[in-house]
Amino acid sequence: MTPVQTALALLLLPLATALVTALFFRRHAAVGRALSLAAAAGIVVLGSRLIFFTDNFTVAAEWLTLGPLTIKLGLLVDDLTKLMLFVVAFIGFLIHVFSTGYMKGEAHVARFFGCLSLFMFSMIGLTLADDLIMLFIFWELVGLSSFLLINFYHDRPAAVAASKKAFIVNRLGDFGFLLGIILAYWAFDTITLVDIAARLDTSPELVATSIALLIFCGAVGKSGQFPLHVWLPDAMEGPTPVSALIHAATMVAAGIFLLCRVGVIMTGDALTVILWTGVVTALFAGVTAFGQRDIKRILAYSTISQLGFMVAAYALGSLVALRNGADATLAGITAGAAAAMFHLTTHAFFKALLFLGAGSVIHASHHEQDIYRLGGLAKKMPVTFATFTLGTLALAGAPFFSGFFSKDAILLLAWQYQPVVFGLLLFGALLTALYMTRLWSAAFLGTARSEGAEHAHESPAVMTIPLVLLAVGAVLAGYLWFYPSALAAVPAAALALLQGEGHTLVAVAGSAAFVVGVALGLLVYRPGAATDFLQQRLPLLYRVMAERFYIDALYDWYVAKVQQRFAMLLNFLDQILLAGLVVRGFAGLVGLLGLGARALHTGSLHAYVYWFLLGLVILWAVVAGIFNLQ
């Protein structure tokens, strides 16, 4: 197979299994599961071939030409693609395996796996895209698969509402993204990323900034950045493997991937906006996590917060590069892209692990998700406990775990850019350690506080083996030797940052944040406590956090009270004024003029004949009128 054929086979394989399942095996759980698993395995094989045995390449074909518009769609395989593909293929496969255990006994299993394959197709397409339109097409398709999987339990109103919210909020972001693409086409006369990089000088600064920020809107939606983050916690209504794959490891990280892909268009002003969006998101979501009791929602806010770190990392690295760089372009793997993608990779491992661990807990305790109704699971579920602990350590930034290195690179960039940003992000890191300790001690330590947790026992091997494998990644993905040479470019660039100015200080500060966070967590959130510390001591503050700072309520208010009422008002005007008074009035007037109200009301055919005669008269008048005009 040529590289292009490999890439196409990789892309179309999951689509084919999704279609076959949808068309023929809707009711056959076993077949649907087997097909999807086979596709996931095939993706690993074909993906490995593309990653390890293929040189970087790009290929495109003309898709649509109309007047001055030429749309070429194509594939691009470079270092960035390969790293993202690695994450999608390998973590995707492990989550498929886990799902076969988790979904056992559920209804509509074939639909679940069909949608999962559809997602893999969309995500791989997104990764391989060589131009903005192709990116956008698959960007929308991952949104669609996310929608289908969030409302997998579509008889539950909460799941339906969550899926709708996710889709519409994402569309709001895509509104900007699409405008950005349109502006970019007319600014650069192409949508192909490589060509844009070559023609960068042709566009004025203001236009470039607008394009960059508009495209960033897409990332704000998909990667749950403030203020479009509201859909992501609600998306936890989907089955837990979906939360792990789509809403933690891959799809929500697509916004980061997008930023790195279009990095060439960035300008200093745009990057500053992006930086602060990321910082605000990181802190805001970190704080909100303390007000949640649902294990998946805590992890969801943690994901939002970490995505904020990645966005900030991208902006920081690019800003530092712009400040130091001789030429102001950001082609290739810049410091920002490297730091962001490196954190994306380590995060994919440990957050997928944490979500699957949460899934294992939920599965074992008969769908108990409140951390204060769990407890004492450490002894009952030793493998889950051990791997979850490793994941927690990695996320909290324990020294020598993967998350430590990737976060260190971000903190270092922040230190080099501006102490204020460094301070804020360091505080964010401390929050991470704190809320993870809260979750971990409440769920696993102490004694069981509910019927479900009481009877929990370890999940089957098909679920624990993926946990163990992900745990290996969560621990080791921070080291360069973990990566085969084909994938090493991005981690190497990120780890090279750690040699930069101020590295000892930042490493010590990062470790201190971890230690303080965990110690404070253990001190404040006593293991085995049945209620929340903040809820007892500062009920008002806790309430605000539990209500997610009323941002969701604000959106709900807007939708129900502003948008809906405005729509109703317009509808009223349309029906009453336009359709009723004006038109009926006009018709009545015409009736009075002697055309005969009877003809208007007795049947369409007669009316038509009368109107035809009138029309002929008008016609004659018009033609005669024109004669006069000349």
Next chain:
Amino acid sequence: MSQLPFDPLLAAIAAPLVVALAIALGLPKRFSVKLAYAGFTVPALLALHCWYHFPADAAGGYAFVTQYDTGLTLLGISLKLGLNGVSLPLFVMAGIVGLAAGLYAIQSSAERLKLYLMLLLIMHGGLMGVFASVDVFFFYFFHELALIPTFIMVGIWGGRDRHYAAMKLTIYLTLGAMLSLAGLIAIYVQSGAQSFDLVELRRALTAQPLALGLQKYLFGLLLFGFGILVSLWPFHTWAPLGYGAAPSSAAMLHAGVLKKFGLYGFVQIALPLLPQGAPAWTPLLAWLALGNIVIIGLITIAQRDLKQMVGYASVMHVGYGFLGVACLSALGAGGVVLFMVAHGLTVALLFLLATSVHHRTGTFDMQEMGGLAQKAPVLAAFFLTAMLASIGLPGPGLLNFWGELTIFMAVYNHAGWMVVPAVLGVVISAIYGLRAVGRIFYGQPTDAFLAHQQNHPVADLRWSERVPVLILLVTLIALGLWPRAISEPLNATLQAVYPAVEAAATRLAP
């Protein structure tokens, strides 16, 4: 080119009409139904044949041209048929939608089925004629031929408010048609070409364009004529009401195909013949089109009645078509053609599926449904797919996406900021689309729906319903994946015709 021993275009028009005539002459019911299959299938197959054999070297001109003497030579009228890059995609779309609507009608349990099929066949013959006519008189004539059965069908088989709807439809559409006819006849008279042949008219008007004032006047006539026919805001109120009342196959053919008459008239006739007159009107047209997109879009959100909602959604989306026309460019016009094909297929799908939902719930009120996906998962999947296509989601709606994207590209190039409210439509349509899907199919069934189920057990989509759905859906997706099948001949035609339009165009907004 064509290998057939007969003229495929004439045969595509004549087949449904001949079948209709046979039914009218008293063919027994079982033969009528069998023959109706042929009447609906033949045009689709011939359209595909023409498409497949469309010459690559047509260079923007007409192919499959034939001319029949009608005895009206004195007036310059002859039945001249042919296809160019603009009409070919619409001709194919008309064939496909007609087939789907026909199949759906045949299996429907409509009362007086023979009469219903006869009228539908006449309508279909007229539709094929609209897009195959090179002669402007017959272009108009075929439109009327298709329009009259629409009125009758709404009046007889319509749902709620059918008499008022039929009357309103008649008044509006006749007015629109009259204004367009006046404009077309005036062009004929003024051009001095002594012919209704579009090619002759263009030649005459290129050689000696009409005076600027006259062009403005005539374009205005066509603007309001075509505008009313395509439900330009605020002349749209007939559409949701009419479609709400119309029987489903009639709604499919009218909203899907016949309504494209006006937009097609702009692209094929009004802009090429009156290039200097258009710029005076297009700013107004663009504003009204934004009215379609934003105001009607918001109104669509407020709808409770499924069929009315689909009607309003269709009115909203034609705003994109008007916006593309207002750009006065090959890109905008090309986008309009792509959009029309996508919109025709999608709207037909939605009307069909809305009726299928109605058969199972006994109501069009979306607040009395819920949870239908549990009982009818295939219907749910098709409806969701159709709705996503309608809101331009790449995937099922890839063709819709290409149409909207090219129009947006054209709008930004010619009207700057106007692209912002236009793209906002993408968000608005997602809101009403998903809300409808959620209310009908997801969650738990409402009490009203449960009560209905007591007496009418719900079954999933039958094969007789699936076949027309699949015909539409497969066409839509295939064209989305390979838009060049349409865009190559289209682009050739536009490159030949539109330089004059673009030369006269002015920017709409800063």
